[in-house]
Amino acid sequence: MNKANLLIVEDDPLQRRLIKENLEREDYAVFEAASGKEAISIIAEHAIDIAIIDYKLDGETGIAVIQKILEQNPLITPIIVTAFGNIENAVEALKEGAYDYIVKPIDFKKFLLVLERALERQKLKNEVSLLQSSLEERFSSKNFVFSSSEMNEVALLASKASKSDATVLITGETGTGKDFVAKTIHFSSRRKKGPYLAVNIPSFPETLIESELFGAEKGSYTGAHERKIGKFEAASGGTLFLDEIGDLPLQFQVKLLRFLQDREFYRLGSSRPLKSDVRIIAATNKDLEKLMKEENFRSDLYYRLDVIHINVPPLRKRKQDIPPLVDHFIRKYSEKEGKKIEGISAEAMNSLLHYSFQGNIRELENVVERAVVFCEGSHITSAELPLFLKDEKEEDLKPEGLSLSDKVKNIEIREIKKALLENKGIKSKAARALGITERILSYKMKNYNLSSD
Ligand SMILES: Nc1ncnc2c1ncn2[C@@H]1O[C@H](COP(=O)(O)OP(=O)(O)OP(=O)(O)O)[C@@H](O)[C@H]1O
Numbered sequence: 001m002n003k004a005n006l007l008i009v010e011d012d013p014l015q016r017r018l019i020k021e022n023l024e025r026e027d028y029a030v031f032e033a034a035s036g037k038e039a040i041s042i043i044a045e046h047a048i049d050i051a052i053i054d055y056k057l058d059g060e061t062g063i064a065v066i067q068k069i070l071e072q073n074p075l076i077t078p079i080i081v082t083a084f085g086n087i088e089n090a091v092e093a094l095k096e097g098a099y100d101y102i103v104k105p106i107d108f109k110k111f112l113l114v115l116e117r118a119l120e121r122q123k124l125k126n127e128v129s130l131l132q133s134s135l136e137e138r139f140s141s142k143n144f145v146f147s148s149s150e151m152n153e154v155a156l157l158a159s160k161a162s163k164s165d166a167t168v169l170i171t172g173e174t175g176t177g178k179d180f181v182a183k184t185i186h187f188s189s190r191r192k193k194g195p196y197l198a199v200n201i202p203s204f205p206e207t208l209i210e211s212e213l214f215g216a217e218k219g220s221y222t223g224a225h226e227r228k229i230g231k232f233e234a235a236s237g238g239t240l241f242l243d244e245i246g247d248l249p250l251q252f253q254v255k256l257l258r259f260l261q262d263r264e265f266y267r268l269g270s271s272r273p274l275k276s277d278v279r280i281i282a283a284t285n286k287d288l289e290k291l292m293k294e295e296n297f298r299s300d301l302y303y304r305l306d307v308i309h310i311n312v313p314p315l316r317k318r319k320q321d322i323p324p325l326v327d328h329f330i331r332k333y334s335e336k337e338g339k340k341i342e343g344i345s346a347e348a349m350n351s352l353l354h355y356s357f358q359g360n361i362r363e364l365e366n367v368v369e370r371a372v373v374f375c376e377g378s379h380i381t382s383a384e385l386p387l388f389l390k391d392e393k394e395e396d397l398k399p400e401g402l403s404l405s406d407k408v409k410n411i412e413i414r415e416i417k418k419a420l421l422e423n424k425g426i427k428s429k430a431a432r433a434l435g436i437t438e439r440i441l442s443y444k445m446k447n448y449n450l451s452s453d
């Protein structure tokens, strides 16, 4: 087996032969082209890894050939060969996408080292590209599982959005699939080969949001030892997903608005406007209209973001999606666990259909994953479902006779039991999950006569 497929683009036959012989001795498969045109037709037929291109070809420059090659197959690594002393040519080639350069007369020992390094990078590039196609597959519309008319509407809107570059605003409760919809849009849009970057706004302290989004010049703030490229710039050619946009502090809302209007932004510490060809998708589980009324979200920004609005409804409002999702997750997790689970019992499915899933699809996915782990037979049964799920009867939540405070009490008990179970009875963790202090949790448990096991 040869080490890799190389292509020599060189119009001088003697030089071409010299390179070919040296490389074949090292177990490379070598293809030859005397012009850019020949190079392109070889690339169309063979899986070339590295192209070695002479800078000065008859009637064209190696630079033009690099561009044509990369246009046809961006996975190929180009290396330019230039005459001794023409370092500017080499620099120009590097700018145009050459990986490295070789100086004539060729020192083959050095050349082989450069080739080895280039191949390492080639391997990485191929891995990234594989990863890219598996992402494309994972977020293709065929993996978008639903059967409700509500989600059909969402899928239709997502498909329309993927055909344009318009800004999209995705709203919906936690775990409904907002990230999923954003990725589906990106991976079925013309930008799918470009980057997909996500910024979770609340995970950045206010002092760092600006540099994270827009970048920063060296020395522009304490600790900025080097120029930092922001996500707006890095996602150029692709999509930037701004998650939890409702948490963006007001002072940055203006900057985002400016970008959406003029497509221009400034790195922190610079007065030079920069442009980026990036598509923005924003998401939030907050009520932006309420935030606007409270003057915590700018309405002009809202309207700029809301060009295409996709609202992902909560799972309890589209229960028809539960059975196909359950099937999907059983398949996913039994494959992962190496089990042969064919389905779920009618009784267990019934419990799932009657549960309110405050955590939406994410919660359903966790429940199914856990059931698959516990399941010993061919079907998931009620025995593998968590207790809180079987405990919940919808009558608890909306019986005619109960007072509001009793309904609240029932919900509280259920949520506490659930948090304790999910956190293996560890009170501090359960309290954190519930967003209350451990002291209050203990108080409530005592009050409701609940134990932590
Ligand atoms: N239609 C769907 N088909 C299959 N899996 C889905 C679907 N929608 C969501 N999921 C899965 O459900 C989980 C939660 O979805 P996602 O992370 O997109 O929710 P989210 O709305 O972004 O939540 P949050 O508000 O917490 O960020 C993910 O594992 C995702 O892969």
Ligand SMILES: [Mg+2]
Residues within 6 Å of the ligand: 178, 179, 243
């Ligand atoms: Mg999300």
